[in-house]
Amino acid sequence: MKKLLKISVLLVLIFTTGCDSPQINCDTGPVIYTFEFVDKDSGANLFDNGTFPPQTPVTVTDLNQNKIIQTSYLKSNNSDRALLVLGFAEGTFKYAVNIGDKPAFELSVVTERVKGSQCSSIVKKASEIKNAEYEQEKTTGIYKILMNTKN
Numbered sequence: 598m599k600k601l602l603k604i605s606v607l608l609v610l611i612f613t614t615g616c617d618s619p620q621i622n623c624d625t626g627p628v629i630y631t632f633e634f635v636d637k638d639s640g641a642n643l644f645d646n647g648t649f650p651p652q653t654p655v656t657v658t659d660l661n662q663n664k665i666i667q668t669s670y671l672k673s674n675n676s677d678r679a680l681l682v683l684g685f686a687e688g689t690f691k692y693a694v695n696i697g698d699k700p701a702f703e704l705s706v707v708t709e710r711v712k713g714s715q716c717s718s719i720v721k722k723a724s725e726i727k728n729a730e731y732e733q734e735k736t737t738g739i740y741k742i743l744m745n746t747k748n
Contacts, residue, residue, distance in 0.1 A: 628683040628708055628721050634696060637730065637743040643696075644677035644702075648746055651671065653697045655679045660691040678739065683708065687719055702729035703744055 634643045634655075643649050657679075659666050668679050683690060683706060692704045707723040730743040 613712060628706070629657055629717060630683070630704070630706075630724075631738065632681070632694070632740050633677075634679075634744055635741050636699065637745045638747075640741075643744060643746065647695055651677070655701075656695045657681055658693045658695075660693055661679040661689075666692075676714040681747065691698045701744070702731070 624736075634649070635641060636643060636646070636648070641653065644651060644653070650695070655668055657666050657668050658664070662715045668681055679694075681694075681704075687708050690704075690706045690708070693708075694701045694704065703726070705725045705727070706721060708719050709722045710717050713721050724745070726740065726742075732741045732743065
């Protein structure tokens with residue numbers, strides 16, 4: 598009798614605490630930019646070919662708050678790349694990117710919150726790279742910053 602009572606209570610709890618609708622995963626992740634620094638003429642990655650030693654810091658300064666923000670480094674397909682994670686905030690952001698003590702480029706990004714029927718997410722509305730030539734790979738979205746290494 599006690600077992601039947603326990604099983605009955607358990608079944609009642611299971612059926613009364615069920616969901617009315619399926620849960621939807623609304624997390625789209627942060628806005629991320631990936632940069633590869635390459636020689637303008639040869640296309641060689643400047644960290645891989647020794648132009649910049651591996652310990653050379655890539656510094657990203659948030660120009661709105663005048664503070665250095667964290668970057669991550671990724672080595673894939675035998676190329677070193679810098680990752681800039683903007684996060685989940687909406688607004689206008691401006692960054693200065695240096696390699697060692699040399700200015701590489703400035704990045705301006707506008708993000709906005711887009712609301713769907715059940716979810717909202719932060720998306721890139723516009724971006725601009727200043728003070729550098731670049732190419733964006735169509736399939737990966739990686740920005741190749743073209744740097745002149747001859748001077």
